[in-house]
Amino acid sequence: MSKKLTIGIFGFGVVGQGLYDIIKTKNLNLEIKKFVIKNADKKRTLPAELFTTDPDAILNDPEINTVVELIDDADAAFEITKRALSSGKNVVSANKKMIATHLEELTEIQQKYGTSLLYEGAVCGSIPIIRNLEEYYDNELLHSVSGIFNGSSNYILSKIFNENQSYAEALKKAQDLGFAETDPILDVGGFDPKFKLTIVASHAYGLFLDPDTILNLGIDKLSDADVRYAKEKNLKIKLIPFAKEINNSEVVLYVLPKFISKDNILYNVENENNGVLVKAAFADEQFFYGKGAGGHPTGSAVLSDITALRYDYRYEYKKHLTEKELKYSTNYELKVYFRYQNDDILDNINFSTISERYYSEDTKYVIGTIELKEIISKRVLINADGNFIAEI
């Protein structure tokens, strides 16, 4: 029943190695013919003839019918993916930024050339959320999708809340362990979970959005005062990407820190783990939990995609292509905690209501409601040093 796959892989980092580890334990109907790598001089654990620095060795090889793209550079990944899909090769990718940014064009290319692009590994590692949104919840009325999509920032928050570390200590530890980059802003600033949210929203709601239009604020301005406030109230702070249908016709999306109470299932998602919470009209509350990153978990998701290609599996993008079009909206009121340094900032930000106001020598905050579009337009001010905002 299954078709033989001859595979070319771009990249041999953590995920590429993880994928190779898994494949070699299995007797699958597939062959890895070539790896294209950037640095020819690096020592490799596999025979040298498997490696080349020339992309054409994969892209121009008619025998290779499946391209696995596992490189960091989103622009280069996009060029590779476009060329492969346009020349009749199916592609598996784990590059969330590339996919989130170019999803509309990539969908058109797939349709034009009858090829398939799969990317389960790009969103929450081993958790099969895309496949389930595509296949299983394809007829569900989805009220919302949210969760913990970024292992690095969640690891930092776990250290802060469970081991009383400071933000700086926890970040350093995450970097030492390789969970966070030297420039960690992609993770702690909420960009990485935003790319994943953009992809999730396309499969949940059929919305193809430019990630730049979606709000992301992160945990990089979190202070001891914010943590103390949360702990006094038995809450934790988590970095939460959130997509929700409102009014039957619009969808709001954003990534913000959020105060979470014990009765929220995300409260117990700790360290580098990820969790996805789906609220649906009929299936009710569904929760998926697993390792969000790492060579083996992500490699396992990539392999699931590869083996699905043996049966010519493809995403149908039904909600985008055939159903009523939902619109992206920023007309949505949030209840927030906003800690600030300078009093005059409150004159420059329009809160709809302010229900609590606190002053002390060290810290000042308000709790109130604010429109999402107001946060977006004042995001630089809101996220300036000395300030921190979180949904509450």
Add this chain to the structure above:
Amino acid sequence: MSKKLTIGIFGFGVVGQGLYDIIKTKNLNLEIKKFVIKNADKKRTLPAELFTTDPDAILNDPEINTVVELIDDADAAFEITKRALSSGKNVVSANKKMIATHLEELTEIQQKYGTSLLYEGAVCGSIPIIRNLEEYYDNELLHSVSGIFNGSSNYILSKIFNENQSYAEALKKAQDLGFAETDPILDVGGFDPKFKLTIVASHAYGLFLDPDTILNLGIDKLSDADVRYAKEKNLKIKLIPFAKEINNSEVVLYVLPKFISKDNILYNVENENNGVLVKAAFADEQFFYGKGAGGHPTGSAVLSDITALRYDYRYEYKKHLTEKELKYSTNYELKVYFRYQNDDILDNINFSTISERYYSEDTKYVIGTIELKEIISKRVLINADGNFIAEI
């Protein structure tokens, strides 16, 4: 792309009504042509011409290409399913007992007639565990699958542990709410989760087993002493179906009460909710959580199966049909807590080791290790009134 489904439904109970509620909100390429019901006199919310008591009105109608079987009686359900599959109709069923008991024959019939039988709704309601085992974890080395598969007994345990109710009170409440049958032994005795475990094991390990050969002991003998013991140690008792690969060649399966600590993700699965915990070599620990029963959650799973049939989806049973055969084994040692009434019982049960022994006026227990096959052969004695066993 999709094929039009003309549907005949057997049964119009909670799930049938739930399914109908969902379908009517959607513009799907399907038509419900007929319901076959047992009691013609009951008042229905839909036009009378949709209902009949004659099974042939569905089974002999060549226009109906899809049969949805939602009746309680497992024997009648099997006859309907066999006839439908053999006459070229695809079937969706939520009858766990019927499927667990006849899976091998049903698989052969599907292969012989090229028809498809789907049953996601039979296992843990809305949680898409069968689809994910089939599709997503099809190449994974699965260390174990366990969880909370039975909402009624979990509801009772939640009342006991969180609200200090007695077993009898909690059972009565579950019955009043319709969560448990008048004869609740299917649920609290662990039969229902065993049927689900049997189905899960077939997709996880390719093992088609007679459920009668699998051990199930339940929570029906739970006493206040057992609850007190658990609480003193900050543990909860949950009813856990468990399947695990051992030695690379054998699988053990059983359903037993188990003491669960806070760091186990199943600890927080409360009330009528279900959770499935999958441990895999590469994806690592994966957890699925959701509503395990009820008209809408199960109806939503049934609808996912129905709409998958529009694209001719079928389970491949790859692990059963093509991979190395794993064998069912009962050579497996468990650590258990065993509370007993009469001292002489210990002369009749072979514990491999006994590490703790407790006596008081009210209660006596041992903690020790015992072979699974020993529990199976002494199950009547072990489960006699006054005794209670749980894995610890």
